[in-house]
Amino acid sequence: MSQISVLFLCTGNSARSIIAEALLRNLSGADFDVYSAGTHPKGINPFTERVLQQAGLGSAEFRSKSMNEYLDRTFDYVITVCDNAAEECPVFPGDPRRIHWSFSDPAAAEGTAVVKLAAFQQTLREMRQRLEAFVPVAQRTVART
16 A cells, blocks of 8 residues: 555644644554645744654654645645635645644643643644544545545
């Protein structure tokens, strides 16, 4: 079976899409070719780096990227992880399966650093649950096509 290609999109490519990319890379091993990008990239949030390091997912290899880098690339799945990105998601070649998962923006959390970090940890937990269910379904679906 060839690798399953996935692009995660959000607005800033600073938190949710980066976390999803890191998680899926970790959960899927060599079965998936995983990327993330933003409709308006703005750099990786420091709390994203912190929560990835705490989860043992590393953060050094990640960077905030524009979706424009991938407009000519073919994906099996394009997954939007915020409502704004879902509205602005362009058409990608190859007719990828489009999925929308609406996650709250942890960067919007207000309060102390502890409160903000907790919001990022919650996003990571919710995404891990969603991706643990997604991986076997994607493997079966793409294997059939």
